[in-house]
Amino acid sequence: GAVVSQHPSRVICKSGTSVKIECRSLDFQATTMFWYRQFPKQSLMLMATSNEGSKATYEQGVEKDKFLINHASLTLSTLTVTSAHPEDSSFYICSASLSARTYEQYFGPGTRLTVT
Amino acid sequence: AQTVTQSQPEMSVQEAETVTLSCTYDTSESDYYLFWYKQPPSRQMILVIRQEAYKQQNATENRFSVNFQKAAKSFSLKISDSQLGDAAMYFCAYQGGSNYQLIWGAGTKLIIKP
Numbered sequence: 770g771a772v773v774s775q776h777p778s779r780v781i782c783k784s785g786t787s788v789k790i791e792c793r794s795l796d797f798q799a800t801t802m803f804w805y806r807q808f809p810k811q812s813l814m815l816m817a818t819s820n821e822g823s824k825a826t827y828e829q830g831v832e833k834d835k836f837l838i839n840h841a842s843l844t845l846s847t848l849t850v851t852s853a854h855p856e857d858s859s860f861y862i863c864s865a866s867l868s869a870r871t872y873e874q875y876f877g878p879g880t881r882l883t884v885t
Numbered sequence: 886a887q888t889v890t891q892s893q894p895e896m897s898v899q900e901a902e903t904v905t906l907s908c909t910y911d912t913s914e915s916d917y918y919l920f921w922y923k924q925p926p927s928r929q930m931i932l933v934i935r936q937e938a939y940k941q942q943n944a945t946e947n948r949f950s951v952n953f954q955k956a957a958k959s960f961s962l963k964i965s966d967s968q969l970g971d972a973a974m975y976f977c978a979y980q981g982g983s984n985y986q987l988i989w990g991a992g993t994k995l996i997i998k999p
Contacts, residue, residue: 801985803986803987807928811991811992812976812989812990812991812992813930813976813987813989815986815987818986860928862928862930864930866985874987876929876930876931878927878928878929879928879929
């Protein structure tokens with residue numbers, strides 16, 4: 770099956786700094802990638818959808834200037850949390866699909882972000 | 886707007902027994918997909934089973950099967966011969982129409998009693 774990786778798996782950063790999370794599709798070209806945030810014991814919350822070569826589409830309530838998403842190639846999307854604060858601490862998950870209209874999304878293993 | 890409801894926050898089952906997890910959804914679309922995902926303690930989301938709405942036949946994957954009732958907008962997951970490795974959060978999800986996004990239920994925590 771299709772494999773999606775995320776790096777790092779865990780990251781601790783100081784308040785006010787920025788941190789970048791990478792999402793890679795290892796054996797397929799992902800036209801569309803999705804970024805989710807998951808709070809403890811809750812479901813996934815879609816943050817944004819990114820299509821290769823174009824600007825990401827953010828969900829209502831998600832600050833685009835704080836959560837910068839870049840989808841520069843068909844195998845890589847990055848999420849940068851800028852000026853991180855403790856309330857940004859969470860579990861971030863990416864998924865990738867061959868196109869925006871296909872049903873199949875392949876999920877990365879997630880990244881645990883802790884802001885101190 | 887589409888919604889997905891999982892009314893069971895937690896379920897428990899004896900090992901080797903059968904358990905059914907409930908999911909209902911609301912949509913005005915006629916063509917869509919439904920999924921069950923498993924999230925074990927590792928937190929890696931794993932696709933368990935998917936159902937295309939246009940297919941009347943219920944999907945099955947080994948010990949996992951669904952009861953898809955389109956008119957009732959119900960999509961339950963049956964796990965037969967439960968194993969310790971089945972312990973996880975189970976999420977029901979909907980994808981359809983012009984919106985390619987997954988709409989998620991709140992999840993059901995499945996506990997397997999040895």
